[in-house]
Amino acid sequence: MVKIAVLVSGGGTNLQALIDAQASGVLSHGAIAVVVSSTPTAYALERARSAGIATAVANRKELNDQKAFEAAIERAIEQAGAEVIVLAGFMSILSADFTRKHANRILNVHPSLIPSFCGKGYYGLRVHEEALAYGVKVTGATVHFVNEIPDGGKIIMQKAVKILPKDTPQSLQKRVMKQAEWKILPAATDWVCDKIERGETL
Numbered sequence: 052m053v054k055i056a057v058l059v060s061g062g063g064t065n066l067q068a069l070i071d072a073q074a075s076g077v078l079s080h081g082a083i084a085v086v087v088s089s090t091p092t093a094y095a096l097e098r099a100r101s102a103g104i105a106t107a108v109a110n111r112k113e114l115n116d117q118k119a120f121e122a123a124i125e126r127a128i129e130q131a132g133a134e135v136i137v138l139a140g141f142m143s144i145l146s147a148d149f150t151r152k153h154a155n156r157i158l159n160v161h162p163s164l165i166p167s168f169c170g171k172g173y174y175g176l177r178v179h180e181e182a183l184a185y186g187v188k189v190t191g192a193t194v195h196f197v198n199e200i201p202d203g204g205k206i207i208m209q210k211a212v213k214i215l216p217k218d219t220p221q222s223l224q225k226r227v228m229k230q231a232e233w234k235i236l237p238a239a240t241d242w243v244c245d246k247i248e249r250g251e252t253l
């Protein structure tokens with residue numbers, strides 16, 4: 052069983068999808084060993100505690116130096132013995148030093164079909180606003196490995212979601228989460244853990 056660290060900053064619905072996937076067996080080759088939050092007030096921490104998962108806080112505001120922030124994350128990951136790191140609504144960009152150290156071991160979920168509507172500044176509702184403004188008829192979500200380029204790492208899994216004529220950024224965000232993010236993040240995480248267990252290269 053591959054140990055997983057989930058990094059969060061907010062509500063944690065993607066974390067919840069991982070917790071549920073672990074309970075249902077969709078995530079069976081990995082187990083969440085720790086949830087690390089960049090803020091002490093993230094509701095995601097409550098979700099972790101309710102599921103009996105260890106938590107840690109690397110306080111982005113107090114540790115305003117990137118090095119100290121990443122060192123705190125590293126400590127939590129090492130303590131938990133985690134090999135795979137999943138970014139689930141984690142709102143900080145990780146340095147090239149950090150991403151290189153964990154090459155092909157960090158996964159992120161992005162709410163669009165990369166390479167559309169992604170990169171620096173594309174997060175939250177903005178992604179969906181831009182998709183609607185452009186007039187695309189299909190959007191979706193992408194799980195990818197994290198490297199030094201924001202949303203630029205190798206794609207692991209994608210799922211398309213149809214845009215409806217009456218969609219608002221909010222309605223689209225909800226549907227993309229429900230139909231795509233919450234499905235492919237656990238599936239991609241399990242796929243990566245399975246590969247690691249088998250000793251296959253990623």
Ligand code: GRF
Pocket residue numbers: 060061062063064065066139140141160161162175228232
């Ligand atoms: C999701 O839309 C995810 O794609 C993005 O941040 C949002 C996090 O939501 N990276 P949650 O905290 O998992 O509910």
